[in-house]
Amino acid sequence: MPALTEVILELRKVHPPTAELLDHTLEHIPVHGRIEWAARCLEIANSGWHAFESANAFILSSPIILASYDFETLIARGDYGLQFCGYSFEPGFTYYCALGNLVVADVDGAKWNMLPEVEAAGRTILGKFQHASNLLTDFFEIAFAMLLRENESEIRAWCALAAKIAHRERQDLIVFLGSRHESICWQEMEKLERVSPNSFLFYLSVYEVLEAKFGLDLMADLQPLILGFADDEDALQEFLLLLPGIQTISRNESRSVFSLIPEIGHVDLVTSFVSHCHELPLGDLPVIQQWIAGGVQVASTNIDAGLAFFSLESSTSVELLESLRGQINFADCSRVMQLYTEAMTGKRLRVESTADSDVQYRDMPHTLGASICLPESVSWFASKDENFEFYKVALLHQLGFFEYQTFVEIEFIETTLTEFEDSVLAHGLFNILEAARIDWLLARHFRGIRDAFSAQKSFALDSRQPLPIMRKAQLLELMIRAGLDAGPLPVEVNDRYLADAVSLYAEVLSLDRAEAQLQDTLSVLQRCYVIVSEGDQSQWDGAKTELDDGLAQMLEEELPQPISFHGHMDTRQLAMDLALVDLEDTTEGVPDDSVSMSTALDPADLDIDEIQDGDVQDGLGMLATEIDHQLENVEKLKRENEDENRQLLPAQLSNQVREDQRFRYDEWDFVINDYRRRWCTLYEVRDCPEAPEYVDKTLAEHGDVASRVRKQLTRLKPEMLRKVKGVVDGDDLDLDRAVEAVIDRKTGLTPAENIYTQSLRKDRDVSALFLLDMSASTDDIIADGSEPPPFSVDDDDEDILSHYASRQQDESSRTRIIDIEKQAVILMAEALEQLGDNYSICGFSGYGRERVDYFLCKDFGEAYDHRARGKIGGIKPCRSTRMGPAIRHATRSLVKTESRIRALIIISDGYPQDHDYGQDRNSRDYGVKDTMKALAEARTQNVQTFCLTVDQSGHDYLREMCPDKQYLVIQEVSQLPDELSKVYQSLTG
Amino acid sequence: MTLKSTSNEPAADTSPDAYSLTEAPFYLALGDEVELFLAAYQERLPVLLKGPTGCGKTRFVEYMAHRIYRGEDADDNRRRVGQPLQTVSCHEDLSATDLVGRYLLQGDQTVWQDGPLTRSVKEGAICYLDEIVEARKDSTVLIHSLTDHRRILPVEKLGLILEAHENFLLVISYNPGYQSVLKDLKTSTRQRFVAIDFDYPDPAHEAEIIIHESGIDADTAGELATLGARIRNLRHHGFDEGISTRLLVYAGQLISRGLNPIRACDAAICLAVSDDPEVQRAIGEVVSTIFPRD
């Protein structure tokens, strides 16, 4: 063994300061071990580049360690650290430094006892990743931090995990060592790792994000859930990836969601649940619990059904939830509300759901011309009755505008409001005041609704946000509250605005009179406008100084939060809509549904300036008497304007593309054995391309078939019997007359002979709808009998289109399936016109569930005129064949006819097919089953159905789709017209 | 075979619609119908009352009959008429025989009995044929000879032609609302009458009627009248008639007996006017808009 001085000399060669340090430290080392210790230090310093740093650390820590432990222990630590110094000084350096810190902090030596665990794990890592000095450094840093912070079990768990992960990919270890979150519970993690190392690592990798989102306590809630799902690694990953994005509003709601997860159990279901949880009434746990129980039941027999359930897609799911929460759907009470509206107003207004109108204020009640829009569903209240009451009050509020003349004078109102300098303010004030006047009048005139209005008002008051700070916003808010019967002014009113607030309050309340007129609203508005806009501007805001200018401005302009049962009113829009409605009323021959027209016209197209530029006086400073005078003026203007508009109207009617009416239909999913709620969107298209010459051509070319069809149909006998009394011959005696005849004979008078009754036939009561498949495949040529190229489901839609487009050019002369379909209905239509049956002709096509097009060529009751003919002629192949929604829509319109016999005849060429008609693109089952269901639905509504197809290979699926005798595959396509008339005969004869 | 006429004995049992009109019925005039009727009577012009069910036609004729036969201006000739108003509600089996009279079997004998029309013609009363279009065709034939200058009634089975008493007047009613085209009044018939149009009264008048008929307070009566007016806005939804003043009076009577207004309207109105549950529900909502639940 070299002498101590030699060692020091050696060391000086390596790094003089280290030698110095060693020299100084020597006195703390037991004499017997000094040489050995110094030799260790030299060895460390020599072990690699910059290893003297590690040596320094060891030297510095040595006296500290020796203060608590014996020399052997010190040397053992030195040896252990030495293994890590070869490749880089850092791991060793970290280790030695940490040792010193540990001794200082670890008063009772308990942590020191855990050191072997750490060292063992370190050795394992070293064995796997010798050169990964950063990893090793990290390891020691974290490990010693753990030693200081955690209890023994946690440390043991962490070390065990580290050792295990060391046997995996380097990346995994990086993830592991990257997870330094203090809140992680390693014992739990160890359990997780035991179930699935992959799940464990994945969870670690997202832990930080999740904790940031949910917070510590919620992470603790989450932990056991994750453990439960760990064995299904893919599913758990999907679930974990979803969590950061869930749209729960509050922490409490997240907690509810987590607490509910165990009740669901299966991780896939949980994923569906969590991704839709923002649509659930999370504040109402008992409801959700019952709903979940229902879902679990469903899932226990059919996991797909369960998935659809927890995604709120299946009927069962939605209906259960609705019934549990007492939800009222617009659709369930739309007719009642429609009738109610007509009764209350005597006007032909249409009540619709906000979901059906594409306007800004989607969910708010509002009026658009002759349509009143109400939210699609209401479930804010606990019971169905209360929810319905909301509907009623909201509707009545809108009707109040009709009842109390607001809408009659809407043009005048709009003109008046726009003339204010700050017309935004004027509009805002008007909406507040007029809404208040209407509510008060309604409550005064209709005793029955009074309580409901108070209830809604206090509910609305409760949901107001705190009083805004800025002057204008605060004043407007106070006015709103006055209208809601808020009682005395709240104490929070800013002292500086108090005087104005008091006056405004009184102004609003002055409208609470049984005779309050529109003029009163306008006069009050006048005064309020002055108070709000001309109030003490110099000190208009003390708060302003504390806020930056932009924000202050924004807050000042902030519009009051809307009131849910009041909804939204846009006088400008209304002024235009209602003017149009007036015109519609006076324009004869406009079909019924034209009420929707006013909503479809773009307001920007109309020029309201016409009115404003007129001789209406400045609205400011107007007195009530002047208002009367102005009303006359406006009346005059309105008349003039109307004359102008009347000329415009026909042009608008034809040029303006009318918005297609939209309908939603459920779809049957045989996989989940349930309906998917409102799954498909169908557009009823009335503006179809027209090609009238096609009809003439068909009739000219197929005169013989036409007369054959006609002849066949005339054989149809009128049905419906009626009893006629007093005939000379009949199938029953007319008792009264018979008795009379007997008496007559007795008295010697000539008895009457007409003593019988007979059943007579009356008119046919038939409605028939022809539904034509307009899918791309109907473009196939059939005349020459050559096989059309097979049509594959997998083909991209665009490809199909271009494919058919190119074929169309060179083979346009030949007959296509679509032609046969069209010709058949054209011939039918001619014959039906003679027979006098009520019928409709429609086509359908579509692309995906969000877009099913339903082309209405001729509606029931509509004349078979030039336009209708043109539309039928204009039918052409489009895209896919999603039959279900088309059949449902056709059924709906057949049911509306209320005819005794309703027949639906579908003419198609191929099986129902669409790119998302079922999850499995290659399976036709989904489409077929849905079509079957739609047909069955039709039959339960007393609609007889018949499928005619010109697809030779159609037999298989058609048989499945229709009950016996309700389908026919036409072998020879040219027979279609003949067959069609036979079918018609059998259905309606 | 003996022929025996019973025409002079008032047969109260066989014509329950005949009243002796001792008290003046209440009738609230809504326009000039009273003057119109009086003028028509002075000229003995037959009168056609047009209007929906329960709007006061019957009440009006009763009132007029009282006024003419029992009123201040009535001469002894008229006062002597025992039953100034003979009312016949027509139905589809009502024949000319029912109006004119018939032989009845009495043991071995046949006995003649005058019908209400014959009675009126003989006595000089007002004969009111309610819902005339419902009756069989042969009954309208009778009307024709009675309503032109001849004023005669052929009694075929007796082989008689009766000349109408100078005080006789024929009044018929007709409800254009629910008649099918088949049962429309023939022009040749219609053109023999002076027509008076009836419709449901405006809310103010209707309220007055309800007050009088049911004895309820003015506020409630006003609300019932409002209710009637609103529900009539739904006329084209399966009940062409709207709701009649009669039903509103019924509701008023039930309320006057202490029934909750909502319940009363439910029974007297909602269920009465339509079988369509949604229409009933909608009307129920109108009712509960107007009347509080308790």
Ligand SMILES: Nc1ncnc2c1ncn2[C@@H]1O[C@H](COP(=O)(O)OP(=O)(O)OP(=O)(O)O)[C@@H](O)[C@H]1O
């Ligand atoms: N103008 C009125 N004055 C007084 N009472 C009226 C009036 N109008 C209607 N009524 C009330 O309405 C009730 C029904 O009227 P009435 O029986 O005369 O109807 P109607 O027109 O004859 O009906 P229907 O066609 O069904 O026979 C009356 O009993 C009365 O209470």
Ligand SMILES: [Mg+2]
């Ligand atoms: Mg009557």
